Structure formats: C-alpha cells, structure tokens
Amino acid sequence: MMSAVVETYPWGDSRRFNSYSAYFRRLFGSRVQKVTIDAGFTCPNRDGSISSGGCTFCNNDAFSPSYSHKGYPIARQIEEGILFHRNRYRKAQKYLAYFQSYSNTYKPLAELREIYGQAITHPDVAGIVVGTRPDCVDEAKLDYFAGLAAQGYYVILEYGIESVYDETLRRVNRGHDFAAAVRAVEMTKARGIHCGAHFILGLPDETDEMLVAQAGAINALPLDTVKFHQLQIFKDTLMARDYAAHPDAYRFRTLPEYIDLFIDLLERLRPDLVIERFAGEAPPRYHLNPSPWGSVRNERLLQLLEKRLEERGTWQGKLFLTDRT
Numbered sequence: 605m606m607s608a609v610v611e612t613y614p615w616g617d618s619r620r621f622n623s624y625s626a627y628f629r630r631l632f633g634s635r636v637q638k639v640t641i642d643a644g645f646t647c648p649n650r651d652g653s654i655s656s657g658g659c660t661f662c663n664n665d666a667f668s669p670s671y672s673h674k675g676y677p678i679a680r681q682i683e684e685g686i687l688f689h690r691n692r693y694r695k696a697q698k699y700l701a702y703f704q705s706y707s708n709t710y711k712p713l714a715e716l717r718e719i720y721g722q723a724i725t726h727p728d729v730a731g732i733v734v735g736t737r738p739d740c741v742d743e744a745k746l747d748y749f750a751g752l753a754a755q756g757y758y759v760i761l762e763y764g765i766e767s768v769y770d771e772t773l774r775r776v777n778r779g780h781d782f783a784a785a786v787r788a789v790e791m792t793k794a795r796g797i798h799c800g801a802h803f804i805l806g807l808p809d810e811t812d813e814m815l816v817a818q819a820g821a822i823n824a825l826p827l828d829t830v831k832f833h834q835l836q837i838f839k840d841t842l843m844a845r846d847y848a849a850h851p852d853a854y855r856f857r858t859l860p861e862y863i864d865l866f867i868d869l870l871e872r873l874r875p876d877l878v879i880e881r882f883a884g885e886a887p888p889r890y891h892l893n894p895s896p897w898g899s900v901r902n903e904r905l906l907q908l909l910e911k912r913l914e915e916r917g918t919w920q921g922k923l924f925l926t927d928r929t
C-alpha cells in the first residue's frame with residue numbers, strides 16, 4: 605500500500621504556516637512557555653507625554669493573565685507564573701519572561717537594567733520578550749538589549765505596529781506613524797536582536813483589500829515574528845465611544861470571514877516570518893458587545909485555520925513565492 609506523501613514546507617515541517625511552537629523547538633529543542641510579568645510600566649500615550657487618552661482600542665487588563673501581579677517582585681511573579689503553567693501544561697522546559705502590559709522600555713536605562721537584570725538571572729528563565737511602542741526605544745536601550753542577547757539570552761523586542769497605514773494610526777490615536785515602526789525595527793535588527801510585531805486586523809475604515817495589501821510593507825520589515833488579532837472593542841475605551849458615534853466605520857467579520865481574510869494575507873507573507881498568533885479572544889467581561897465568534901479557544905482557532913488552509917490548497921508564502929518567480 606502506498607503511504608501518503610507528507611509535504612514539507614520551507615520552514616521544515618508539514619504545517620501550512622511557520623508556527624511559533626516549531627520556531628521555539630528549532631531554537632531551543634524543547635517547548636517554551638511565556639510567563640507574563642507586570643513591571644509597572646506606563647505609556648507615553650497615556651501619561652500625557654504624547655496624549656492622555658491612549659490608543660482608542662487600549663484596555664491592557666483585557667490581555668493580562670490572572671496570575672500577573674503588578675507590584676510583586678519580579679522573581680515572585682516569575683515563580684507564580686511558572687507554577688501556574690506547570691499545573692496546566694506540563695511539557696514546557698524553558699520559560700521566557702514576557703513583559704506585556706504597556707510600554708516596557710518606557711523608563712530610564714538604569715531602571716531597565718534593574719528590571720530585566722532580575723528577570724534574566726532567574727534560574728528558570730531562558731530569555732525575555734519585551735513588548736513596547738516603536739517610539740520608546742533609542743540606541744542606548746537597544747545596545748543594552750543587544751548586550752543581553754550577546755550573553756546568550758533569548759531577547760526579542762515586540763513592537764505594537766497595529767497598521768501600516770498612517771491614516772489608521774491617526775484614527776486610533778496611536779501617537780506615532782508607520783515610519784517610526786520601520787525605524788525601530790531596523791535599529792533593533794541591526795543589533796542582532798530578535799524582533800516581532802503586533803497588528804490588529806480590522807481597525808476602523810480598513811477594508812479587506814487594505815488589510816491584505818499590508819503584506820508588502822510587513823515583508824519589507826526585517827521581522828522574525830508577527831502576531832495578529834482581530835478587532836475587538838472593549839468597554840470603557842475611546843473606541844467604544846467612537847463606535848457609538850460612527851458604527852459604519854467598523855466591520856465585524858464572522859470567524860469564517862476572518863479566517864479567509866487572514867489566509868489571503870498569509871499567502872502573501874514571507875515564508876520565514878514566524879506566525880505567533882493570528883487571532884485571540886479576551887475574556888467576555890471586557891467586550892463591549894458579545895463576541896460574534898462566541899468563546900473560541902486558541903487551539904480550536906488553529907485547527908480551523910489549518911483545516912481551511914487545506915481546503916484552499918494553500919500555505920504561508922504561496923503567493924509571495926509565486927510573485928517572485
């Protein structure tokens with residue numbers, strides 16, 4: 605009997621996109637778990653330096669895990685996070701300290717040294733993931749992170765870019781333009797630091813065509829990882845008010861519509877870009893309206909994505925590769 609031929613894609617496995625879990629297996633040879641740390645940062649788009657309103661979609665609490673405790677010493681937060689994950693997922697062998705909330709480079713360098721020094725010296729931590737804004741890094745801060753990477757720690761700077769369109773960035777009061785993101789990513793990669801980016805798919809007035817056409821600008825950035833979220837409107841945000849005033853600017857895609865839209869984008873993305881996430885659900889209590897998707901867990905979202913990729917006979921970079929031949 606003939607056995608089915610399992611296709612291997614450019615990233616070296618049979619999944620139809622370059623997955624985050626395989627990326628870490630390639631890097632570390634084992635499963636890696638991120639432990640979220642809240643080191644008490646704030647953000648220039650909230651503290652009045654740029655604005656005090658923040659990005660219209662911003663509600664950091666919606667994405668903070670229940671075990672993260674601002675104000676606790678970093679070592680304690682790491683230990684509690686590891687305990688939480690060990691009880692849930694026993695397979696992780698390495699942990700990364702994930703600085704997620706607000707802008708985690710928005711303090712003087714001396715304080716960054718203190719905060720990240722505490723995380724990196726924890727015996728169970730293999731590296732740090734630093735979420736921040738593109739306008740909150742400078743040469744000295746990036747040199748510090750490059751120094752940690754040169755010592756063998758895994759260091760990644762993850763920038764909230766959200767959209768490649770300046771008119772959208774203005775519309776959501778982002779407080780920086782796309783050129784700022786390009787500068788930050790290029791300065792980061794020039795120092796050999798891993799670099800990731802976050803995008804929201806479906807910000808107001810963005811059409812499907814605009815969202816798919818972003819692929820060219822994303823591919824041109826020297827990024828290692830990308831993370832996408834569908835638009836969700838949270839209670840008590842500026843976006844909740846904007847939505848009430850301009851409902852026609854917002855479009856909520858059903859889950860099958862969103863998956864097809866994401867695949868249209870994925871087909872055009874570089875095969876070497878690692879897809880950290882393509883969608884995600886915040887807890888229902890934060891949502892302005894009930895989620896049109898219901899409550900769908902991440903593993904289920906990935907299954908649905910893979911099933912649809914198979915049905916469409918496509919994969920990450922299929923059109924990127926075609927366009928280059």
Ligand code: SF4
Binds near residue numbers: 648
């Ligand atoms: S940059 Fe981040 S923390 Fe600051 S307002 Fe925007 S989403 Fe919120």
